[in-house]
Amino acid sequence: MFQISQMALAACLALSALRADAFTASAPRLHHAASSAGQIAIPSHLAVPGAASSLLPSSPSPPSSSSSSRSTRLFSTTDNSSSSPSSSTLERLPNSSVRLTLRIPPASTSAAYAKTLAAIAKQLSIPGFRKGAKIPPAVIENAWSRNGGKNAIKTMAINELCSELIGPALKEEFDLEPIGQPALVTPADVLAEGMTPGEGEFEVVVQCDVWPDIRWKEMEGKEKPYAGLTGKYRRKPFDQARFDAALRDLAERYARLEPYDDGEVRPLAMGDACVVNMTGYLANPDGSKGEPLPDAASGDNVEVILGTGRYMEGLVEGLVGGTVGQVKTVSVRFPDALRNKELAGKQAVFDVEILSASRRILPELTDEFADQVRPGLTVETLKEELRKAVDSQDAQEYVPARNEALGKALAEVMEVEVPETLVTNQAREKYALMMTDMRDNGMADEEIKKLISPENFDKYKELSREGIVRDFKISMAVDEIARLEGISVPAYQIEEQIQALKDQARKEGQNPEEMGDEEAMRRKVESTLERRMVYDFLAENAQLEVEYAEEEKFDEALLEKLAQESLEREQQQQQLEQQPQEEEGESGKEDSAGVDIVAESATAVVEEVEPQEEPVSIAEETPVPSEESPASSKVIDASKYEGMTLEEKAFQILVDLDAVEIHNDPDE
Numbered sequence: 001m002f003q004i005s006q007m008a009l010a011a012c013l014a015l016s017a018l019r020a021d022a023f024t025a026s027a028p029r030l031h032h033a034a035s036s037a038g039q040i041a042i043p044s045h046l047a048v049p050g051a052a053s054s055l056l057p058s059s060p061s062p063p064s065s066s067s068s069s070r071s072t073r074l075f076s077t078t079d080n081s082s083s084s085p086s087s088s089t090l091e092r093l094p095n096s097s098v099r100l101t102l103r104i105p106p107a108s109t110s111a112a113y114a115k116t117l118a119a120i121a122k123q124l125s126i127p128g129f130r131k132g133a134k135i136p137p138a139v140i141e142n143a144w145s146r147n148g149g150k151n152a153i154k155t156m157a158i159n160e161l162c163s164e165l166i167g168p169a170l171k172e173e174f175d176l177e178p179i180g181q182p183a184l185v186t187p188a189d190v191l192a193e194g195m196t197p198g199e200g201e202f203e204v205v206v207q208c209d210v211w212p213d214i215r216w217k218e219m220e221g222k223e224k225p226y227a228g229l230t231g232k233y234r235r236k237p238f239d240q241a242r243f244d245a246a247l248r249d250l251a252e253r254y255a256r257l258e259p260y261d262d263g264e265v266r267p268l269a270m271g272d273a274c275v276v277n278m279t280g281y282l283a284n285p286d287g288s289k290g291e292p293l294p295d296a297a298s299g300d301n302v303e304v305i306l307g308t309g310r311y312m313e314g315l316v317e318g319l320v321g322g323t324v325g326q327v328k329t330v331s332v333r334f335p336d337a338l339r340n341k342e343l344a345g346k347q348a349v350f351d352v353e354i355l356s357a358s359r360r361i362l363p364e365l366t367d368e369f370a371d372q373v374r375p376g377l378t379v380e381t382l383k384e385e386l387r388k389a390v391d392s393q394d395a396q397e398y399v400p401a402r403n404e405a406l407g408k409a410l411a412e413v414m415e416v417e418v419p420e421t422l423v424t425n426q427a428r429e430k431y432a433l434m435m436t437d438m439r440d441n442g443m444a445d446e447e448i449k450k451l452i453s454p455e456n457f458d459k460y461k462e463l464s465r466e467g468i469v470r471d472f473k474i475s476m477a478v479d480e481i482a483r484l485e486g487i488s489v490p491a492y493q494i495e496e497q498i499q500a501l502k503d504q505a506r507k508e509g510q511n512p513e514e515m516g517d518e519e520a521m522r523r524k525v526e527s528t529l530e531r532r533m534v535y536d537f538l539a540e541n542a543q544l545e546v547e548y549a550e551e552e553k554f555d556e557a558l559l560e561k562l563a564q565e566s567l568e569r570e571q572q573q574q575q576l577e578q579q580p581q582e583e584e585g586e587s588g589k590e591d592s593a594g595v596d597i598v599a600e601s602a603t604a605v606v607e608e609v610e611p612q613e614e615p616v617s618i619a620e621e622t623p624v625p626s627e628e629s630p631a632s633s634k635v636i637d638a639s640k641y642e643g644m645t646l647e648e649k650a651f652q653i654l655v656d657l658d659a660v661e662i663h664n665d666p667d668e
Contacts, residue, residue: 087102087103088100088101088102088103088165088169088173089101090174090176093207094417095209095417095418095419095420096209096210096211096212096416096417096418096419097207097208097209097210097419097420098170098174098176098207098208098209098210099185099205099206099207100166100169100170100182100205100206100207100208101203101204101205102161102162102165102166102169102203102204102205102206103201103202103203104161104165104201104202104203104204105201105202106197106198106199106200106201106202107198108161108202109157109161109195109196109197109198109199109202110197110198112157112158112160112161112197113153113154113157113197113198114197115157115160116153116156116157116160117137117140117153120140120144120153120156121135121140124140124143124144126139126140126143140153141153151189151192151193154192154195154197155188155189155191155192157195157197158188158191158192158195158204159188161204162182162184162188162204162206166178166182166206166208170182170208170210176210176211177210177211178208178209178210178211179208179209179210179211179419179421179422180208180209180419180421180425181208182206182207182208183206183207183208184204184205184206185205185206185207186205191204209419209420209421209422210419211419212416212417212418212419212476213416214414214415214416214476214477214480215414215415215416216413216414216415217412217413217414217415219413224484225413225414226410226413226414226477226481226538227541228541228542228543229406229409229410229413229538229541229542229543229544230409230542230543230544230545231405231406231408231409231542231544231545232405232544232545232546232547233398233401233402233404233405233544233546233547234401234546234547234548234549235394235395235397235398235401235546235547235548235549236394236398236548236549236550237548237549237550238387238391238394238548239390239391239394242390243386243387243390243391246386246389246390247365247383247386248362250373250386251362251363251365251369252305252307252360252362254362254363254369254372254373255360255361255362255363256360256361256363257273257358257359257360257361258358258359258360258361259356259357259358259359260324260357260358260359265323265324266323266357267320267321267322267323268306268319268320268321268322268323268354268357269306269320270306270307270308270316270320271306271307271359271360272305272306272357272358272359272360273303273304273305273306273357273358273359273360274303274304274306274319274322274324274354274355274356274357274358275301275302275303275304275354275355275356276301276302276304276319276352276353276354276355277299277300277301277302277352277353277355278298278299278300278302278350278351278352278353279292279298279350279351280292280293280297280298280348280349280350280351281293281348281349281350282346282347282348282349283331283346283347283348283349287331287347287349288349289349290349293343293348296340297340297343297348298350301355304316304319305360306319306320312332312333312334312335313332313333313335314330314331314332314333315330315332315350315352318330318331318332318350318352319352319354322352322354323354323357324354324355324356324357325354326353326354327351327352327353327354328351328352328354329349329350329351329352330349330350330352331347331348331349332347332348332349332350333345333346333347333348334346334347334348365379366379367379370382399535402535402539402544403535405544406535406538406539406542406544407470407471407474408470409542410473410474410477410478410538411470411473411474411477414473414477416472416473416476416477418468418469418472418473422468422472423461423465423468423469423472424461426464426468426471426472427457427460427461427464427465427468428457430460430464430468431457431460431461434460435448435451435452438451478531478534478535479531481534481537481538482530482531482533482534485534485537487530487533487534487537488530489526489529489530489533493529494522494525494526494529497525497529498518498521498522498525501515501521501525502515
């Protein structure tokens with residue numbers, strides 16, 4: 001498969017879906033959504049298909065908006081600023097958007113215009129004026145008009161004023177943090193037509209998304225709405241076998257040895273203990289004794305407990321049935337993971353002399369035994385602690401599911417207006433990741449290029465909106481809880497994590513010094529650890545219901561079946577369409593018969609698939625094309641699904657259901 005460079009691919013993706021009304025003069029042409037190597041960049045115009053007068057889409061049916069107006073005097077005139085005192089008012093709009101009105105005095109417009117003229121004069125070379133000479137404004141205006149018309153300089157001056165005034169007005173006067181790029185409600189070139197520098201007050205109106213605030217809901221009987229969250233999540237059942245083994249192992253640690261009675265000859269049995277002398281040899285190919293083993297591999301007065309899995313393979317089994325005073329010849333195999341690599345996995349023979357033997361009597365599981373393990377424990381509290389310890393590894397695997405349940409509950413006790421800019425940016429990044437995954441799974445760049453269009457992005461954005469909004473609300477809530485509860489990460493934990501990341505990089509053959517900005521990495525590590533601590537805090541104070549159930553595996557056979565049935569139906573439709581046209585009457589009969597065949601096939605498929613829950617849910621969420629839909633008349637090759645990965649097959653099914661559209665290359 002022919003591959004093109006990532007930079008070239010990003011440029012192709014931008015050009016393939018170019019749409020003129022998606023840009024404004026101040027909007028960037030291409031948004032680099034890829035934050036890591038190999039990620040595909042999605043053009044920013046896919047996300048902002050608004051009119052040229054605004055970078056932000058307007059709400060289709062905005063609710064009644066509240067207005068807050070403040071008339072303030074901003075910014076003293078300095079040598080480095082073209083602004084002088086101005087006033088501003090703010091109107092709050094839905095979805096954490098605001099409309100800011102700036103009333104700029106004549107002195108400021110005059111200063112901004114003069115500053116713009118001075119900057120342009122340095123770039124111009126006008127016959128009759130030497131470099132550095134003072135050029136009359138009218139001459140500069142006339143020369144520069146070729147670059148944008150008679151109002152080009154005033155347009156530049158307006159942009160200069162906005163860049164100086166908008167940010168400080170939002171941050172310092174209204175304590176708001178802008179998100180994205182503020183947009184003029186009326187374009188600068190239109191405003192320039194009514195602007196006369198130095199004459200009268202000049203009004204500029206901009207619209208901008210701002211960082212939202214959290215509003216906690218009042219919960220009856222709760223001082224903190226996020227305390228006592230309720231929800232449930234699924235995880236695999238508790239490992240009772242591991243618990244039983246751990247409890248048995250704990251009891252064996254406190255086993256009491258009782259020597260055999262004098263003169264009693266009793267064969268050793270599993271569970272007994274004995275003291276032995278061991279002399280070892282490497283085994284010859286025929287199993288006989290070979291060279292003696294090093295002294296470290298043999299030993300005297302060695303205590304051996306007869307239990308499975310305790311020692312090298314064959315030792316315990318060879319001693320079972322032996323008696324005190326007997327020398328047993330035992331064949332063993334050293335473990336493959338033995339530190340001594342010269343002996344690891346080797347066969348050996350030991351002469352084992354049994355010196356003494358004892359019964360091992362396990363204690364009964366009573367409160368007295370529990371108190372012996374640790375003073376104050378009862379048998380119930382002992383089992384509870386052991387249960388938690390045994391389950392900790394499995395429970396860690398399901399922390400994401402637990403956190404998801406906490407997040408859903410958290411989203412219900414708070415309100416946040418999520419700015420459209422954030423939704424768009426997150427959707428763009430997710431869309432880029434999806435395209436990157438398709439490429440990693442072998443899809444050709446040209447095929448990916450056909451999928452990137454404003455229409456497909458809009459569909460994906462709407463499908464993703466609910467999840468993006470929920471995730472953003474949860475993220476804000478978690479950060480706010482950390483602040484309210486004083487949750488912070490100890491510095492040593494941050495250092496440990498950073499060092500672990502560096503060690504991992506070395507193991508993978510990377511240079512830790514090339515991992516990027518260490519300060520940025522430190523902030524990310526701190527944020528990740530802090531959020532873990534917040535979720536643990538919420539879990540300790542939550543009332544979560546855990547549903548223990550075996551994991552459901554993805555039904556690959558069902559997906560294959562659906563794909564095959566879809567292919568067969570389309571082949572039948574294709575055959576019907578290719579039948580030769582005969583007389584009108586005969587043709588009508590054939591068409592009727594063909595419709596009956598398709599109807600019977602469709603009915604059989606519905607009846608066969610209906611009991612399955614997953615296909616039904618897919619059909620409910622995704623509109624199926626009607627008979628009049630162009631999708632129903634597609635000609636599909638018999639090898640349509642051959643060679644596809646599961647992800648590609650699933651995506652192709654979405655295409656067949658018109659959840660996404662494949663656009664042809666406009667250059668072809």
